[in-house]
Amino acid sequence: MEFNRTQLDNGLAIVAEVNPSAASMALGFFARTGSRDETPEVAGVSHFLEHMMFKGTARRTPFDINREFDELGAMYNAFTSEENTVYFAAVLPEFQAAALDLLGDMLRPALRQEDFDAEKKVILEEIALYEDRPHYRLYEKLMSRHYGEHPLGHSVLGTQASIEALEREAMQAYFDRRYSPGNVSLVAVGNLDWEALVAKAEASCSHWRPAPAGREVADTRGTLTRESIADGKLQRQHVGMLSSAPSAQDEDRYAAHLLATILGDETGSRLFYALVEPAVAEEASCSYRPFDGTGALYTFISADPDRAAEAVEIARREYARLAEEGVGEAELEAAKNKTAAGATLEGELPMGRLSAVGADWVYRKGYRPLAEHIERILAVPGEKVRELARRFEITSATVLTLGPRESL
Amino acid sequence: MDEQFFTHEFDNGLTLVAQRMPQVSSSALTCAVPAGASHDPSGAAGAASVGRSWLFRGAGDRDTRALHDALDALGCQHHESVRSSHLLLSASMLGMNLSEALGLYADILRRPRLPEEGFEPCRDLAAQALEALEDEPMQLCNLLIREKFYPPPLGRNPLGRAEALATIRADGLGEHLRRHLTPVGTILAVAGAFDWNVLRQVVGDLLADWRGEPAPAVATGTAAGGRTHVTKPTAQAQITLAYAAPTAADPGYYAARVGQMVLSGGMSSRLFTEVREKRSLVYAVQARYHSLKTRAGIFVYAGTTPARAAETTEVVVGELRKLPEGVGEDELARARTQLKSALVMQGESTSARADALAQDWHHLRRLRSLSEIAGAIDAVTVEDVLEGARSHPAEELTMLTIGPEPIGGGAGA
Numbered sequence: 001m002e003f004n005r006t007q008l009d010n011g012l013a014i015v016a017e018v019n020p021s022a023a024s025m026a027l028g029f030f031a032r033t034g035s036r037d038e039t040p041e042v043a044g045v046s047h048f049l050e051h052m053m054f055k056g057t058a059r060r061t062p063f064d065i066n067r068e069f070d071e072l073g074a075m076y077n078a079f080t081s082e083e084n085t086v087y088f089a090a091v092l093p094e095f096q097a098a099a100l101d102l103l104g105d106m107l108r109p110a111l112r113q114e115d116f117d118a119e120k121k122v123i124l125e126e127i128a129l130y131e132d133r134p135h136y137r138l139y140e141k142l143m144s145r146h147y148g149e150h151p152l153g154h155s156v157l158g159t160q161a162s163i164e165a166l167e168r169e170a171m172q173a174y175f176d177r178r179y180s181p182g183n184v185s186l187v188a189v190g191n192l193d194w195e196a197l198v199a200k201a202e203a204s205c206s207h208w209r210p211a212p213a214g215r216e217v218a219d220t221r222g223t224l225t226r227e228s229i230a231d232g233k234l235q236r237q238h239v240g241m242l243s244s245a246p247s248a249q250d251e252d253r254y255a256a257h258l259l260a261t262i263l264g265d266e267t268g269s270r271l272f273y274a275l276v277e278p279a280v281a282e283e284a285s286c287s288y289r290p291f292d293g294t295g296a297l298y299t300f301i302s303a304d305p306d307r308a309a310e311a312v313e314i315a316r317r318e319y320a321r322l323a324e325e326g327v328g329e330a331e332l333e334a335a336k337n338k339t340a341a342g343a344t345l346e347g348e349l350p351m352g353r354l355s356a357v358g359a360d361w362v363y364r365k366g367y368r369p370l371a372e373h374i375e376r377i378l379a380v381p382g383e384k385v386r387e388l389a390r391r392f393e394i395t396s397a398t399v400l401t402l403g404p405r406e407s408l
Numbered sequence: 409m410d411e412q413f414f415t416h417e418f419d420n421g422l423t424l425v426a427q428r429m430p431q432v433s434s435s436a437l438t439c440a441v442p443a444g445a446s447h448d449p450s451g452a453a454g455a456a457s458v459g460r461s462w463l464f465r466g467a468g469d470r471d472t473r474a475l476h477d478a479l480d481a482l483g484c485q486h487h488e489s490v491r492s493s494h495l496l497l498s499a500s501m502l503g504m505n506l507s508e509a510l511g512l513y514a515d516i517l518r519r520p521r522l523p524e525e526g527f528e529p530c531r532d533l534a535a536q537a538l539e540a541l542e543d544e545p546m547q548l549c550n551l552l553i554r555e556k557f558y559p560p561p562l563g564r565n566p567l568g569r570a571e572a573l574a575t576i577r578a579d580g581l582g583e584h585l586r587r588h589l590t591p592v593g594t595i596l597a598v599a600g601a602f603d604w605n606v607l608r609q610v611v612g613d614l615l616a617d618w619r620g621e622p623a624p625a626v627a628t629g630t631a632a633g634g635r636t637h638v639t640k641p642t643a644q645a646q647i648t649l650a651y652a653a654p655t656a657a658d659p660g661y662y663a664a665r666v667g668q669m670v671l672s673g674g675m676s677s678r679l680f681t682e683v684r685e686k687r688s689l690v691y692a693v694q695a696r697y698h699s700l701k702t703r704a705g706i707f708v709y710a711g712t713t714p715a716r717a718a719e720t721t722e723v724v725v726g727e728l729r730k731l732p733e734g735v736g737e738d739e740l741a742r743a744r745t746q747l748k749s750a751l752v753m754q755g756e757s758t759s760a761r762a763d764a765l766a767q768d769w770h771h772l773r774r775l776r777s778l779s780e781i782a783g784a785i786d787a788v789t790v791e792d793v794l795e796g797a798r799s800h801p802a803e804e805l806t807m808l809t810i811g812p813e814p815i816g817g818g819a820g821a
Contacts, residue, residue, distance in 0.1 A: 070677070132644055268476045338483050345758070350756070
């Protein structure tokens with residue numbers, strides 16, 4: 001496998017991991033923009049804009065775009081997070097040029113008023129869809145409580161009110177700033193033709209005009225508040241906890257991932273044995289979320305309303321015990337093996353590699369082959385995991401619960 | 409690309425099917441045991457869901473923790489799922505750990521401890537999962553529609569019913585599981601990095617002398633069909649519809665798959681275009697094909713704000729019923745391309761291939777190569793799709809909705 005990189009004159013970065021033995025290829029435009037880059041008046045604009053990218057350009061109607069993707073037999077989608085908006089497609093190698101032509105064109109959308117008005121209704125349906133998912137509701141509100149004034153607390157979807165009030169011109173202005181070529185990267189992996197990729201990107205994207213697109217990046221420990229939201233329509237008590245963790249730039253992110261795995265992987269973790277195996281909670285997990293300049297450890301528990309408080313107390317005791325006593329050799333080995341196997345499996349699929357190579361580039365302006373990632377995971381000493389648990393005070397967390405109870 | 413398939417049918421009724429994938433270093437296994445939801449004892453709906461976690465509470469020499477630790481030490485990602493006819497035990501791992509993993513699974517299949525003290529937590533977990541389902545209306549309606557559409561108990565919700573779960577006892581479930589953990593009708597599928605001679609030897613050593621009877625046949629009733637509404641104060645109305653389709657073994661299968669792609673394959677498909685793009689009625693709308701051995705259906709979903717539920721249903725049903733009227737050559741071409749492309753990409757995933765091999769053996773008693781499937785897709789003509797749509801029209805719809813109020817007007821049954 002070979003890694004290549006270059007940059008167009010206007011600042012668009014192009015990176016690729018070439019794997020001639022893959023059956024397919026995947027490519028994506030990674031825009032370094034998301035809810036954290038929004039002001040309250042335009043809450044949800046990044047995500048709405050992601051939708052609008054599919055609604056036509058100067059030379060393509062919305063149906064043209066949909067039809068062409070389907071003609072390519074592409075597996076395609078886009079997503080918006082707090083920090084990134086990504087448009088990607090996986091295609092058979094012979095469709096590389098056509099896929100890039102399509103995606104490259106889309107990234108300069110027409111943003112027509114009638115499409116804007118129509119798609120607004122779809123966004124409102126999506127907001128309603130997520131209203132019916134308590135896990136998502138909890139996560140969104142928890143992020144807001146934990147981060148407070150810090151921009152990572154912004155909602156990705158926005159609210160019904162903010163979306164209804166949003167105007168096309170505000171979206172255009174946001175797009176002009178944030179989709180500057182210097183703020184976007186073209187990433188490709190799999191069985192691809194590097195020279196052709198660069199030539200095509202030059203043809204499709206050289207006319208993109210640069211604009212300044214910065215980002216305030218600051219670390220934070222979070223507000224560490226505790227709150228309950230009562231909703232009598234729910235059956236289960238959902239509990240979410242966030243505590244601070246290494247950032248996406250921090251080399252300690254490997255240890256952070258192992259810490260989360262040991263604490264709360266789906267199988268064989270502390271939370272599994274303490275909560276799920278004895279059926280105190282039917283779901284209990286911990287995951288590591290790296291961001292730009294900061295990070296978070298996210299714990300989720302779903303339990304009977306009558307047992308939720310007990311479950312949280314047990315979880316806290318387990319976290320305290322790990323911070324105090326550290327991790328056992330066997331559980332560290334297991335976490336490493338699971339992580340290494342998982343990374344290998346993910347790496348066998350172009351879409352899996354696209355995420356990994358994209359993250360390496362967007363967050364660290366670098367590249368690491370899969371083997372090196374795995375090496376670093378395997379090299380983490382147990383003491384480092386304990387040190388992280390203490391340094392980041394995993395027992396101090398922002399807590400939010402959503403369910404029938406008024407309080408835990 | 410050369411496709412390497414292997415099969416071996418053991419004398420005890422167990423079938424081993426495998427696909428070697430030279431470009432990967434991982435391996436995946438899927439073990440399909442005839443202990444799915446439709447096999448739950450009468451009055452014990454949900455038994456399979458309890459069973460799937462109880463099976464992992466120790467096997468052979470290992471108690472719960474030792475068994476989980478052994479799987480984790482191999483870096484095994486495993487999950488267990490309950491389908492209609494089978495309980496699926498699946499795992500992915502680095503290829504070099506496959507033989508050891510098979511050893512653990514052989515213990516689970518042949519020597520599960522099913523400890524008394526482990527039973528109650530497993531039943532409790534299943535009951536909690538059922539309660540949690542009430543908080544997820546989209547998931548819930550997609551499960552309930554199958555209960556209405558398929559002849560009972562084939563479409564049974566794998567999580568069962570609260571009242572039934574409450575009556576399940578350890579000895580009864582233990583007996584049921586041991587009866588259904590049988591090599592007869594069990595399919596062990598492996599895909600990825602392995603040596604066939606080694607694999608066959610290992611599986612033979614572990615499982616060739618495993619004995620058991622065929623699982624009892626499942627007696628089926630008449631499908632309920634009809635229209636059902638479940639009242640819930642949800643933000644969106646959840647709408648599901650189902651109608652009959654050819655099974656996976658039927659000659660009309662490929663035409664039906666292509667037809668389903670025309671309806672719902674990608675963003676240029678009919679449902680997406682008419683319901684979402686043109687009318688902004690939904691965020692999510694889709695039609696999926698699902699097949700059991702003896703029955704299959706097209707399952708349609710749409711979610712919209714309650715005030716627009718009737719209109720959404722009308723537009724959706726209108727599109728489903730329009731299919732027999734005509735399909736463009738361009739639509740056909742796109743549907744074929746998407747299906748074949750999805751196949752190639754599935755071909756890169758060891759776990760997806762292990763699942764597909766088990767499915768193929770269950771439905772067809774043979775394995776289909778990717779080139780066979782691609783050829784069959786290419787052979788489908790517009791006339792085939794229309795003929796299929798005429799012989800399996802969107803009529804006699806089973807419908808199930810969840811929302812603050814019943815959906816008025818719209819789809820006649």
